[in-house]
Amino acid sequence: MTTPRSNPPAPLNLTVAVHDPARRRALKLVGAGALGAALSQVAGGIAFAADAEPLKIGLIVTYSGPYADYGKQMDNGIALWLKQNGERVAGRAVEIVRRDTAGPAPDLAARFARELITRDKVQVIIGLDFSPNAMAIAPVLSQAKVPCIILNASASDIPKKSDYIARISFTVGQVSAPMGTWAGRQGIRTAMTVVADYSSGADAETAFKTTFEAGGGKVVDSLRVPMNNPDFSAYVQRIKDTRPEAVFFFFPSGDLPNNFLKAAKERGLAEAGIRLLATGEAMDDSYMQAAGDAGLGLITTHHYSTAHESDLNRKFIAGYAADNGDYAPNYMAMTAYDGMAVLDKALTATGGKTDGATLMGALKGLSIESPRGPIEIGDKTRDIIQTVYVRRTERLENGKLACIEFDKFEKVQDPRA
Amino acid sequence: MSDLHSSISWRRPVAEAAVLAALAALPLVSQDYLLLLTQVAVLALFTLSLELLVGQAGILSLGHAAFFGIGAYAAAFLALAGWEEPISGLLIAGGIAGLAGLAMAPLVLRASGLTQLMVTLCLGLMLHEAASRGRDWTGGDDGLSGFLNSPVLGLFEFDLFGVTGYLYALAVLGICFAAFTLMRAAPFGTALRGIRQNPVRMAALGTPVGARLAQAYALSAAMAGLAGALMAETTQSVALEALSFQRSAEVLIVLILGGVGSRYGALIGAAVYVLARDWLSALSPEYWLGWLGLLMMAVVLVAPRGIAGLLARVRLPRARAKTEDRA
Numbered sequence: 001m002t003t004p005r006s007n008p009p010a011p012l013n014l015t016v017a018v019h020d021p022a023r024r025r026a027l028k029l030v031g032a033g034a035l036g037a038a039l040s041q042v043a044g045g046i047a048f049a050a051d052a053e054p055l056k057i058g059l060i061v062t063y064s065g066p067y068a069d070y071g072k073q074m075d076n077g078i079a080l081w082l083k084q085n086g087e088r089v090a091g092r093a094v095e096i097v098r099r100d101t102a103g104p105a106p107d108l109a110a111r112f113a114r115e116l117i118t119r120d121k122v123q124v125i126i127g128l129d130f131s132p133n134a135m136a137i138a139p140v141l142s143q144a145k146v147p148c149i150i151l152n153a154s155a156s157d158i159p160k161k162s163d164y165i166a167r168i169s170f171t172v173g174q175v176s177a178p179m180g181t182w183a184g185r186q187g188i189r190t191a192m193t194v195v196a197d198y199s200s201g202a203d204a205e206t207a208f209k210t211t212f213e214a215g216g217g218k219v220v221d222s223l224r225v226p227m228n229n230p231d232f233s234a235y236v237q238r239i240k241d242t243r244p245e246a247v248f249f250f251f252p253s254g255d256l257p258n259n260f261l262k263a264a265k266e267r268g269l270a271e272a273g274i275r276l277l278a279t280g281e282a283m284d285d286s287y288m289q290a291a292g293d294a295g296l297g298l299i300t301t302h303h304y305s306t307a308h309e310s311d312l313n314r315k316f317i318a319g320y321a322a323d324n325g326d327y328a329p330n331y332m333a334m335t336a337y338d339g340m341a342v343l344d345k346a347l348t349a350t351g352g353k354t355d356g357a358t359l360m361g362a363l364k365g366l367s368i369e370s371p372r373g374p375i376e377i378g379d380k381t382r383d384i385i386q387t388v389y390v391r392r393t394e395r396l397e398n399g400k401l402a403c404i405e406f407d408k409f410e411k412v413q414d415p416r417a
Numbered sequence: 418m419s420d421l422h423s424s425i426s427w428r429r430p431v432a433e434a435a436v437l438a439a440l441a442a443l444p445l446v447s448q449d450y451l452l453l454l455t456q457v458a459v460l461a462l463f464t465l466s467l468e469l470l471v472g473q474a475g476i477l478s479l480g481h482a483a484f485f486g487i488g489a490y491a492a493a494f495l496a497l498a499g500w501e502e503p504i505s506g507l508l509i510a511g512g513i514a515g516l517a518g519l520a521m522a523p524l525v526l527r528a529s530g531l532t533q534l535m536v537t538l539c540l541g542l543m544l545h546e547a548a549s550r551g552r553d554w555t556g557g558d559d560g561l562s563g564f565l566n567s568p569v570l571g572l573f574e575f576d577l578f579g580v581t582g583y584l585y586a587l588a589v590l591g592i593c594f595a596a597f598t599l600m601r602a603a604p605f606g607t608a609l610r611g612i613r614q615n616p617v618r619m620a621a622l623g624t625p626v627g628a629r630l631a632q633a634y635a636l637s638a639a640m641a642g643l644a645g646a647l648m649a650e651t652t653q654s655v656a657l658e659a660l661s662f663q664r665s666a667e668v669l670i671v672l673i674l675g676g677v678g679s680r681y682g683a684l685i686g687a688a689v690y691v692l693a694r695d696w697l698s699a700l701s702p703e704y705w706l707g708w709l710g711l712l713m714m715a716v717v718l719v720a721p722r723g724i725a726g727l728l729a730r731v732r733l734p735r736a737r738a739k740t741e742d743r744a
Contacts (some may be wrong), residue, residue, distance in 0.1 A: 100702040106656040110448035136654035
């Protein structure tokens with residue numbers, strides 16, 4: 001059992017990250033995927049063999065099952081940053097050890113974290129798409145004193161679970177609260193909330209209600225919809241009967257927001273004078289085109305739009321498109337891209353030292369320019385502080401929908417920070 | 418696959434003890450795979466509980482994760498409430514799961530065949546939903562974490578490399594496997610297999626069929642609860658996923674892969690499944706599920722009685738004269 005296990009260093013190999021769907025299917029059929037992975041890993045190993053000590057990064061994320069897209073987006077984001085920066089993080093070659101949790105699986109995540117630390121000897125762990133997975137590895141990080149950069153998990157409390165966690169994604173409360181303030185400023189006095197019935201939904205509901213009522217508005221009714229409820233007509237009818245000036249909704253990205261938007265259009269909420277407000281999950285780049293005309297005019301608050309106007313974002317989008325063609329990036333690819341930039345800056349500051357205390361010290365208060373705009377890791381909270389944008393969904397000249405930013409809230413923290 | 422009273426009965430326990438001792442000595446050689454093997458032990462124990470239900474008593478279940486989850490949450494509640502002693506925590510959690518099994522038995526045993534499958538499925542889903550709603554208790558989607566059990570026997574702390582966790586899990590699995598073996602050979606086990614083959618005839622022979630099945634159901638639930646508690650104590654976290662349908666389906670797949678009706682099926686199935694999964698998913702994170710699927714299909718086609726059945730068939734020509742009967 002002492003032979004090295006058969007996962008040779010897995011540097012991000014663009015050769016396996018096949019994004020042309022037809023080719024992907026073909027690969028799956030002939031089963032060449034694994035072979036390709038093995039070959040390019042060997043090739044990668046040879047390419048990096050010249051470097052004395054590559055930086056070892058453990059990446060715990062989802063690569064298979066219904067959420068496989070998450071891992072692919074993050075891989076692409078990381079690969080793109082490395083490509084644009086000479087394949088080096090703070091002057092060192094990078095070796096990424098990837099682990100697949102296949103969705104929320106805290107026991108697997110905890111085991112992966114421990115194995116990555118004790119067996120693969122990684123210096124830092126990144127990724128963590130699902131909150132339960134991030135929560136589960138927190139005690140391991142504390143025990144081993146290994147830093148972790150969270151690239152997605154959005155439950156409010158995560159950075160409080162271990163001193164070795166820093167988050168650079170976002171929280172649901174962080175993007176929901178500004179919507180309440182913005183709605184108040186527009187002179188909206190009554191609103192209803194509709195959220196998916198799980199912890200993030202409850203976060204969104206509370207955050208919106210707090211800021212909206214602080215601005216003098218009133219939430220007249222709050223509906224919670226089961227996660228697996230595909231039929232929104234009854235809920236939309238109830239909204240129409242209640243006649244608030246606006247309705248704020250939150251569903252996890254996927255098909256639910258589109259189903260809600262379509263039901264709202266069928267029942268004519270806009271014609272009844274009820275404005276639709278949501279968080280950016282409703283306009284996730286991976287799903288938003290399917291909303292069609294039902295999505296037009298929707299106001300959302302979020303930390304990132306692929307249509308954000310900045311040189312860095314244009315560079316990110318163009319680079320991503322060059323590598324991945326029609327497979328559009330979303331906020332996870334962007335966050336993973338940032339993850340590398342953050343790590344690069346922190347390691348440069350520590351002079352390459354990777355021990356937990358030093359690296360966490362460098363991560364605290366660190367700020368960079370991201371494709372989404374300026375971001376900062378809170379000095380005390382170790383949580384993300386960033387600009388939240390107010391966007392309107394519009395149709396571009398090329399026929400695609402896009403979230404066009406027209407207002408913003410700077411330096412927003414999680415409301416529970 | 419003979420019973421204990423056959424002529425080779427003494428060889429088996431000795432060989433099994435030798436394997437156990439070898440596994441227990443593993444940390445002296447390498448500590449690289451202990452966490453993985455701990456997971457094998459947990460899954461093997463869980464699968465063994467399903468073998469008791471499906472393989473011995475002939476009760477079908479697609480909701481066995483209910484008891485796994487009850488055990489896991491019970492262990493987590495105890496640790497969070499300050500009851501940090503692991504062994505008593507494990508036993509209490511197993512006991513709670515057993516009681517839950519006893520309570521559900523009348524519902525499940527009322528039905529048979531497909532209807533039974535649906536009842537277990539529904540009970541499992543309802544419990545999952547209840548845990549999802551009871552956020553104040555279960556932590557909802559966030560799960561429970563951040564608890565740490567006190568050292569085993571007051572001596573061995575749960576360490577980062579998982580040495581204690583591994584030996585602890587191995588010991589629990591070993592004891593449960595021995596108990597399962599004894600139960601199987603006892604009149605109780607014989608009665609269960611009789612009921613599986615012909616309940617009417619067993620009733621005519623004077624066996625209290627309903628009571629025996631309810632006992633088997635509760636025992637199986639308790640063992641599943643032990644597995645769940647073992648997972649909670651060794652990984653220091655529990656989430657809703659412990660109660661999920663996927664986990665119920667997974668354990669059934671592992672049992673079929675290993676071999677239903679055999680003592681070793683659960684152990685072999687769990688080892689092959691977890692190791693293959695780990696190896697394949699490290700090799701190709703995106704496509705490993707496909708490879709695992711192919712492996713499953715190959716096993717089902719080549720060895721309908723699972724890997725244990727295949728091994729027995731290879732061995733059989735030598736021992737054919739002695740034991741043809743697997744039941």
